Amino acid sequence: xxxxxxxxxxHAVKAYNSTKKVSEEDLNKILEAAxxxxxxxxxxxxxxxxVENQELKEKMVKDAxxxxxxxxxxxxxxxxxxxxxxxxxxDKVYDHHTDVRDLPQGRFSSYTDMLKEIxxxxxxxxxxxHTARQSYIAFALAIAQAAELKIDSTPAEGxxxxxxxxxxxxxxxxxxxxxxxxxxxxxxxxxWVSNMKKVRIPMEEFIIKK
Numbered sequence: 001x002x003x004x005x006x007x008x009x010x011h012a013v014k015a016y017n018s019t020k021k022v023s024e025e026d027l028n029k030i031l032e033a034a035x036x037x038x039x040x041x042x043x044x045x046x047x048x049x050x051v052e053n054q055e056l057k058e059k060m061v062k063d064a065x066x067x068x069x070x071x072x073x074x075x076x077x078x079x080x081x082x083x084x085x086x087x088x089x090x091d092k093v094y095d096h097h098t099d100v101r102d103l104p105q106g107r108f109s110s111y112t113d114m115l116k117e118i119x120x121x122x123x124x125x126x127x128x129x130h131t132a133r134q135s136y137i138a139f140a141l142a143i144a145q146a147a148e149l150k151i152d153s154t155p156a157e158g159x160x161x162x163x164x165x166x167x168x169x170x171x172x173x174x175x176x177x178x179x180x181x182x183x184x185x186x187x188x189x190x191x192w193v194s195n196m197k198k199v200r201i202p203m204e205e206f207i208i209k210k
Contacts, residue, residue, distance in 0.1 A: 006147040008198055013152040013182070015190030018072040022183050026149050027075060030183065033145035034079075037138035041115055043093050045085070046135035047175060048142075049168055051076040059167055065158025073154070074184035078164060079139050080175040081131035085119040132178045139179055146183060154182040 027050070034048055051057055052075050060076065061067040070076060082089065094112050098105050119127060139155065146153045161177045164170075170177060188194055200206070 003144065003148075006144065009150070010143070010147040010153065011193055011196075011198065012154045013184075013186040013191050014066070014069065014154075014193055015187040016069060016072040016074070016152070016182070016184040017187045020074065020185040022074040022151055022185075026151060027183070029149060030077075030142050030145045030151070034077075034138035034142040037141045039134045039137065040130070041111075042097065043085075043090065043134075045089075045131035046079060046081040046138065046178070047173075048138070049078040049080060049170075051078065051168075056167070060159075060164055063160035063163055065156065066154075069154055069156075069182050070159075070180075072184070072187075073182040075182075077142065077181040077183065078168060078177050079135045079179045079181070080165075080168075080170050080173075080177045081128060081135045083131075083171075083174050083176050084124040084127040085115075085122075085131075087116050087120075090115055090119075128176060132176075135178045139181060142181055146181075151183055152186045153184075156180045156182065 031048060031050070035044075037044075039045065051060065057070060057076060061070050064070045090112050094108050095105050097103075098107050143153055143155060157179055159177075159180055164177045164180075165175075168177070186194060
């Protein structure tokens with residue numbers, strides 16, 4: 001199927017079959033799609049936390065907008081962004097770039113010096129606003145890859161970020177949760193939206209040509 005057909009197939013599932021699990025092979029494909037997402041300056045300023053332990057999921061249910069979805073899905077992917085930029089983080093990423101490309105370290109120093117100057121003049125709040133936006137690119141690609149594999153998903157922002165951050169000890173890793181992607185296989189009897197038509201704004205209204 002084409003990407004458009006896959007996107008037409010998917011919907012935000014409202015109920016999952018708790019007995020059906022996503023295979024490790026398919027999960028890794030979804031994670032790889034997120035890892036390959038483009039990011040500003042190639043910094044990849046976010047991480048994806050994979051929660052499959054049922055006991056941990058049960059702890060995270062508190063304050064979730066749809067607790068049954070979190071409880072019954074196969075996996076919970078938490079997209080968490082850097083809480084701030086730093087010279088050390090930028091250097092680490094670009095040292096990795098030069099190592100992989102077999103280039104001398106410091107090859108991109110003029111560019112990284114410019115990045116450091118820009119980010120050093122900003123607040124941590126501005127940093128997180130930027131890193132969080134970057135994470136949404138990977139978030140979207142993970143959704144698309146899941147659809148290609150015919151794995152159901154539910155994107156979510158309806159959760160207590162601070163609570164999830166504490167459970168997953170994200171602060172200690174310099175991360176803050178941004179969004180959640182539930183993965184699994186829908187329960188066709190309980191997923192009330194499953195047989196409804198997909199609704200989007202008409203193309204002629206959605207696209208504005210100048």
